[in-house]
Amino acid sequence: MTWKTEWKKWSNHKELPSELKKQMNNMTEREREDAFYKQLKFGTGGMRGELGAGPNRMNIYTVRKVTVGLSAYIQENGEEAKKRGVVIAYDSRHGSAEFALEAAKTLGVHGIKSYVFDELRPTPELSFAVRYLRAYAGIMITASHNPAEYNGYKVYGEDGAQLPPATADVIVTHMNEIENELLLEVKEERELLRQHLVSYIGENLDQVYLDYVKGLQLNKDAATTNLHIVYTPLHGTGQKLVPEALQNYGFQHITIVDEQKNPDPNFPTVSAPNPEEAQAFQRAIQYGKQANADLLLATDPDADRLGIAVKNNSGDYVLLTGNQTGALLLHYMLAQKQEKGMLADNSVMLKTIVTSELGRAIAQNYGVQTVDTLIGFKYIAEKIEKYRREEAKTFQFGYEESYGYLIGDFVRDKDAIQAAVMIAEAAAYHKQQGMTLYDGLIQLYEAYGYYKEALTSFTLKGKDGAEQISRIVSQFREHPPAELAGVAVEKIEDYQSGKRINLLTAQQEVIDLLSSNVLKFWLQDGSWFAIRPSGTEPKVKFYFGVKEVTQNRREKRLEEIQSTVMGAVENMIYN
Known part of the structure; x- marks a missing residue:
């Protein structure tokens, strides 16, 4: 079927909402093809896309379609699965509340019960609620x-984790x-x-969480x-729980960035509501200077x-990367637990293949695998569940470079609320x-x-x-590079092939992980870079990592590798 x-x-559908009809009428030929091809x-990772008309956009019809697919899966697992039902939560984006209700209205056709949050809530609370209510699935x-022009739909299994590939x-x-x-x-x-x-x-569920x-x-x-502490929820869901969680830990001096406190789907004070980017911290830094704050915190719209x-x-505020924050959290928790005799012999720390190797070095120092x-x-959550079932290892911490951390496994997704209180304690x-942190x-380095x-x-869109x-x-x-x-x-x-090849010895090993379209190249000096197409955005991502004996040598080595790789990529794109 052509676009x-x-x-x-879609044009001939008589019940199409007027807003979607108007969008279709205003589309260029190229926009039409991209929305309908x-x-x-x-x-x-569920699905994520720009809001608008067409099967390649987020709208009530794409929400209904994936919910029918989920309903069929639940029905295949029997009446008990239908009765256990689905927990549904949503964030502050355009259409989020409407899409949440559309999902419940679709599940209901198939006799499947829904537990719908009465207001917007963070993603980690959705994961927690699935586990706490013993639901069969969750939708976020x-x-x-x-x-702001995007929305998405994530599905969680009965363990509170995002779905595995099968x-x-x-x-x-x-x-x-x-x-x-x-129809x-x-x-x-x-x-x-x-x-x-x-x-x-x-x-009631907020308080339990x-x-x-x-x-x-x-x-x-x-x-x-x-x-x-200065905290900004960046117009998202974090305001519901982060301040109260900090107060529960005993922190009293908490300043909220007023202009970013209330939910707003347009995110008017930032170009993108992404705590990975410096622009998202501009107002928090202003507040920090006024309050002479020790710590600035920012959560993304769904607070994961x-x-x-x-x-x-020098007294200036610097943004830490996800790898740096993860290393500080890991070191603080392991040191505290070891001091208190709380660190199990079979402890394990989980990280992704593109997360810093600094975490491995810290964990090894404390005897943690x-x-x-x-x-x-979801792959970190999958390991947590496996270790729980087999009683093989004691989970201590999980993190990824993209600013996601998990401390307590009562949630099975990254949790910014947990991370916020623990980094404040640290x-x-x-x-x-x-x-200071x-x-x-610097001590860790x-x-x-x-x-x-x-x-x-x-x-690269479209x-x-x-x-x-x-x-x-x-x-x-x-055509892999022989040197960089x-x-x-x-x-x-x-x-993707599940193979690790040593170019110097010609030896091959099997990588014991599911197939994924990722390539990682290790250099002789321990540096590395990886390539991965995003599963939820029209992006191709390049990750880089180095380790050196001084800060200056570190900066130089990273710049050399990064510029060499990206120069080659730009040639592919523009030539």
Whole structure:
């Protein structure tokens, strides 16, 4: 079926909302093709896309279609699965509340119960609620830290984690059986309420979740320190829980960035609500200077990612990367647990294959095993569940370079609320010792080596962009570099074929992970870079990591590798 056939089908649909009709009428030919040439992709990260008309956009019809696929999967697992039902939460984005209700109205047609949050809530609370209510699945309506024109739909399994590939494939199979998403049936809300197929949940669950977070506290004395915190929810869901969680830990000096406190789908004070980017911290830094704050915190719209800024030795605020924050959290928690005799002999720390190697060095120093996973927090959650079932290892911490951290496994996704209170506790502890978190980070580098990582990405939208991304990855896979910036490439890890090849010895090893379209190149000096097409955005991402004996040598080495790789990529794109 061509895009023009799909366009005509949507144009002729009499019940199409007026807003979508207006958008269709205003589309250019190129915009029409991009919106109608394919179905918005659903995978292990759910689906995410620009809002608008067409099967390749987020709208009520794409939401209904994936929900029918989920419903079919639940029905295959019997009546008990239907009765256990689905928890549904949503963030502050355009259409989020409407899409959440559309999902419940679609599930109801199939006799599946929904527990819908009465207001916007963070993603980690959705994960917690699935586990706490013993639901069979969860739905989170969010586009995480993407710009305002995006929204998305994430599905969680009964363990509270995002779906593994096999389950996602089942849902996609059922979606592909749907001939016309425009004709899918939904039930009205009042009928769902009458039949007890919808229950609204809210504050009672908030308090249970916050009690669990309080239970993670390691050092109650630290909160008595006169620590000043500035927090911004970046117009998202974090305002619901982060301030109260900090207060529960005993922190009293908390300043909220007023202009960014209230939910707003347009995110008017930032170019993108992404705590990974410096522009998102501009107002928090202004507030920090006024309050002479020790710690600045920012969460993305669904409050699963946390960014922080701390004072350096000059008294200026510097933003820490996800790798740096993760290293500080890991070191603080392991040191505290070891001191208190709480560190189990079979402890494990989980990180992704593109997360800094500094975490491995820290964990090893405390006798904690490090296990690498594929990119995506669902793989960390999958390992946690496996270790729980087998009683094989004790989970201590999980993190990824993209500002996601998990401390307590009562949630099975990255959790910015947990991370916010623990990094505040770590900051307070350091302040008791006459140090800042920045001082603590420098101590880690002096003890373990000067690690540094970087991420560069290209956004290539539309059909042409997707083809270009595929060509870039294929070029590196089929014609790998033999050396970079004067250093030989020693190993290539191809996570799609599942092979690790040593170029110097010609030895091959099997990578014991699921297949994923990721390439990683290790240089002889321990530096590395990786290539990965994003599963949820029209991007190809390039990750870099180095370790040196001094900060200056670190900066130089990283710049050499990064510029060499990105120069080659730019030639592929523009020549």
